[in-house]
Amino acid sequence: xxxxxxxxxxxTTMGSVRSAGLCLLLLSFLxxxxxxxxxxxxxxxxxxxxxxxxxSVFSRDRPVYQCMGCCFSRAYPxxxxxxxxxxxxxxxxxxxxxxxAKHSYEIEVAGIRVxxxxxxxxxxxxxxxx
Numbered sequence: 001x002x003x004x005x006x007x008x009x010x011x012t013t014m015g016s017v018r019s020a021g022l023c024l025l026l027l028s029f030l031x032x033x034x035x036x037x038x039x040x041x042x043x044x045x046x047x048x049x050x051x052x053x054x055x056s057v058f059s060r061d062r063p064v065y066q067c068m069g070c071c072f073s074r075a076y077p078x079x080x081x082x083x084x085x086x087x088x089x090x091x092x093x094x095x096x097x098x099x100x101a102k103h104s105y106e107i108e109v110a111g112i113r114v115x116x117x118x119x120x121x122x123x124x125x126x127x128x129x130x
Contacts, residue, residue, distance in 0.1 A: 050099035050122050058109045064116050071097040071122035098125035 047070035058064040073096035083089045101117035108114070 050120050052117060052120055058112075058114050060109065064107070064109060064114055066115070066117050067099045067101050067120035069099045069120075071099055073097070096125050097122040100124075100126075 048068075050067060050069035050071050052065045053068045055064045055066045073094065075092050075094040078086075078090055078093040082093070083091075099120055100123045101115065102119035102121050104115045104117045106113055107116050
C-alpha cells in the first residue's frame with residue numbers, strides 16, 4: 001500500500017492544484033487591474049489651474065483675455081464652539097477661493113463694455129455662480 005497511490009489521493013491533489021492555479025490567476029488579474037489604475041489626483045479632474053485664457057466669444061476684432069480655471073475649495077465639520085455662536089447652526093463649514101483678475105481694464109467690443117484681464121490669482125469669491 002505504501003508504494004501505491006490511491007485514487008482519492010490523486011483526485012485530491014489535482015483538485016488542490018487546480019484551485020491554487022485559479023487563485024494565482026485571480027491574484028495576477030487583480031494586481032494587473034490595481035497597477036493599471038491611474039495614479040493621479042482626481043479631485044480637480046476637468047478643471048485646470050487658474051490662468052488667463054482667450055475668450056472666444058468676445059475675441060472678434062482683437063483678443064480679449066479673461067481669468068478661467070479652478071482654485072481650492074474644502075468642507076469640514078463645524079467646530080462646536082463656532083456652532084454655538086450661529087443663529088442657524090450648520091454641521092458643515094465650507095471655504096473656497098475663486099479665480100479672479102488681479103489687474104484689468106475696460107474695453108468695448110461690438111458696443112458691449114468688457115473687462116480685459118491682464119493677471120489672475122486665487123482670491124476671495126465675491127460673485128458665485130448659481
